[in-house]
Amino acid sequence: MVKISxxxxxxxLDIQGGRIYELTLHSHKILGTYTRVDGKVxxxxxxxxxxSAEGIQAYxxxxxxxxxxxxxxxxxxxxxxxxxxxxxxxEGTYPSILSIEQxxxxxxxxxxxxxxxxxxxxxxxxxxxxxxxxxxxxxxxxQLTINNKNISRSIAKDTYIPAHEKNRVRIQHKPAITLExxxxxxxxxxxxxxxxxxxxxxxxxxxxxxxxxxxxVGYFDSPMSMLKPKDTLKKTVKLxx
Numbered sequence: 001m002v003k004i005s006x007x008x009x010x011x012x013l014d015i016q017g018g019r020i021y022e023l024t025l026h027s028h029k030i031l032g033t034y035t036r037v038d039g040k041v042x043x044x045x046x047x048x049x050x051x052s053a054e055g056i057q058a059y060x061x062x063x064x065x066x067x068x069x070x071x072x073x074x075x076x077x078x079x080x081x082x083x084x085x086x087x088x089x090x091e092g093t094y095p096s097i098l099s100i101e102q103x104x105x106x107x108x109x110x111x112x113x114x115x116x117x118x119x120x121x122x123x124x125x126x127x128x129x130x131x132x133x134x135x136x137x138x139x140x141x142x143q144l145t146i147n148n149k150n151i152s153r154s155i156a157k158d159t160y161i162p163a164h165e166k167n168r169v170r171i172q173h174k175p176a177i178t179l180e181x182x183x184x185x186x187x188x189x190x191x192x193x194x195x196x197x198x199x200x201x202x203x204x205x206x207x208x209x210x211x212x213x214x215x216x217v218g219y220f221d222s223p224m225s226m227l228k229p230k231d232t233l234k235k236t237v238k239l240x241x
C-alpha cells in the first residue's frame with residue numbers, strides 16, 4: 001500500500017491493480033473498499049483499454065480491461081502526490097501493447113486523478129477510459145443526488161446519465177462534493193453490487209458507483225477510438241469539497 005496525505009486528506013493506493021483503497025477529503029470518507037453482496041471485494045480502479053463488456057467478443061478482452069488486475073510500479077512519490085504505471089500486453093486478439101499511467105494529487109479539500117494511456121505498439125488500437133469509483137454511502141444511496149436530481153433509480157437499473165463539466169454530488173450526511181470532469185468524460189455510469197435471492201434483488205447499500213466514462217457504448221472499436229502508435233489519450237477528474 002502507498003499512502004499520500006495533505007492536511008486532513010488522505011489517499012491509500014493498492015499497487016496490485018492500481019486501485020484506490022480509500023480516499024478521505026478534509027476528514028470525510030469519499031471512496032472506499034467494500035465486500036459486496038456477490039462475495040467479491042470492490043474498490044475504485046481504472047478501466048482501460050475498454051469499459052465494461054466492450055471488446056470482450058471482438059478481441060477477447062477482460063471485463064473493464066486487465067489493468068485493474070495487474071501489478072503497477074511506482075514512478076514517483078511525494079507527500080501529497082504519487083504516479084504509478086502499468087504495462088498492459090496484448091490480450092486475446094487485441095493488436096497492441098499499452099502503457100497506462102495514473103497520477104494522484106491531494107490537497108486539503110481536493111483530489112486530482114489523471115490517467116494517460118500510450119499506444120506502445122506499431123498499429124492502431126481502440127482505447128476507451130473509465131474510472132470505476134466506489135463512493136462511500138454509509139446511510140444508503142436512496143437519497144443520493146447529482147446536479148439536484150435523485151439518481152437512485154438509475155443506480156438500481158445500472159444505467160448512465162450525461163456528465164456535466166462540473167457535477168454536484170450530494171450524499172446523505174456528507175458535505176457536497178464537486179465531481180469535475182470538464183470535457184474529458186461524456187457519461188457517468190451508475191451502479192451498485194447486487195444478487196438475486198428467491199427471485200428478489202438484494203442491493204449493496206454501503207457504496208454507490210459513480211463512474212466517469214470517456215465515451216458511451218458504440219465508441220470502442222470505431223475509427224474515432226483508434227489510438228495511433230506512440231500517441232496518448234489523457235483524461236482528468238477532480239473531486240473537491
